[in-house]
Amino acid sequence: MNTARELESTWADAPGWRGWITTVDHKRIGRRYLVTAFVFFIMGGILALLMRTQLAYPDGHVVGPDRYNQLFSMHGSSMMFLFAVPVMEAVAVYIAPLMCGTRNIAFPRLNAFSYWIYLFGGIMIYVAFFLNVGPETGWFSYVPLAGPQFSPGKRTDFWAQMITFTEVAALAVAIELIVTILKMRAPGMTLARMPLFLWSMLVTSFMVVFAMPAVMLASSFLIMDRLVGTHYYNAAEGGDPLLWQHLFWFFGHPEVYIIFLPALGMVSSITQTFARRPVFGRLALVVSLVATGFLAFGLWVHHMFATGLPRMGNSFYTAASMMIALPSGVQIFCWMVTLGIGRPKFSTPLLFVIGFFITFVLGGLTGVMQASVPLDLQLHDTYFVVAHFHYVLIGGAVFPLFGAFFYWFPKFTGKMLNETAGKWMFWLFFTGFNVTFFPMHIAGLQGMPRRVYTYPGDMGWNLWNLLSTAGAYLIAISMLVFIANVVRTLRSREAAAENPWDAPDLEWAAASPPATYNFSAVPVVTSDTPLWTDRDALGALSGLRDDRPEVLITSAVEAAPQIRWGMPSPSVWPLVTALGLTVMFVWSIFTPWGIVWGAIPFAIGATVWFWPKRSQPGLESES
16 A cells, blocks of 8 residues: 555656646546547548538538638548547557556657647647638648649648648657557567557557658658749659659558558457457467558559559559458458357447448458559549548548447546447447448449539439438437547446456556556566456566656567666656747748747757756666
């Protein structure tokens, strides 16, 4: 008891607003990431609802063409940059240290900085949108449409800087997760015993490190073309518009799997818990995750089949586009076998996993179809592509995400979401999703182009658009049920059990919600399902000091104890540094001198942040 009180005092944040702005606790920051990402998800969904309302009938007049361009640009940018990647990293920021059996994430101040810079970037682009300066060239912002000649003003500049904000945040979180997963696992948690969710986040984080710099470079070239007169994409001056597509899609196709791979880890955790047995084909699942990560970087040109690239080159990307379906097929086979030979309990999280099986397989099949160059040339930029894209991303990522949210909600809050409301939400969402997006396949096959704000009434698309709009409103109703369930549960006084699902992974060995220090002693594990096989014999390693925040560093492969690492204390300087960087990025939209003068507050914040202190925690060998 004395140890718990001393650890609570050591790891606690300052009270009140000071603790709120200075915290470096991965759980508080993870919850903020989650809430912020869901706010952007709701805002992006409202934009989608406005678009579907405009397209419900031919010759619609809900919004004009200019505002519609901003709507679909902001919808895509919100979902891809402000929701999909951040929300997956948010779950990992909260869950990964607990699953590793450690007390905090690596580089906790960098973690705080990443959240603030993500928040400020999202606020910036939405303020621009509400001031009618929102982006208008799509979430992909193709040149020369996005260049200075065809998109004057500051709309595209705000979009380009939003990219920089979000990718800086994503890269920071990726580095934290790589170090946490490789060097801060509990003793005994070898790579062979590491939970599949950690494997998925490790592969994803390496993908972020290699993919994100490409889009940051692309957006930097774009803003330089627009603001300082360079010509990276200007063919008349020796540039190349296709350079944008190569850089963007070298990021853009791995981006799909950066969103998708964490969902696969969530599916594995949920499947084995509700099947009541370890997941079948664990090694095959790990190999499939790694293979998907590698193959994802060899597909980007299948987004460019219509640009006139050499046919011989296109054939390699066709082959790669078909090949990447193989590891996904292996994974679905393993999960289905796990459920088939287990004793599945069909609670809400598992329902979302089954919904994922159905929708993702449909999306994957249409993706393989579009790997064929002749067919892709016919379907390119039609609503068939829109349908495929949403079946893959919503089916492959959002369904597992909601399953994970129901699964880990007791860990986040200490309370259980209502099962009846959860099942109503699932069926409304599943039905609404298919009613929304399946008709788009037919509209696309009938030639309806994407990104049009209206259409004539004699094209044969009326029924399919009306169905899609009705489905979109059904999705909105499901979200209202979900929000009502969350609010009602948070206001309830009924507490959940510490491990209500009888799950096998280490995060459920901590209290629900966890204490500020996560674990009073470092767990020691001997299997890949420690709470099932070691329930009564889960070891604990003592030796970490209680009077200062320390974590145990272990070897990357065998997770053998190496050193004790002192964690930095809570600090306001990550926030100050993020504010300085925000000033620099936003100021640079209006003048190149913003980089010069805006760098001053950023440099001051970073200098004080990293200034060595006499009491700076250090490294101590673990004997």
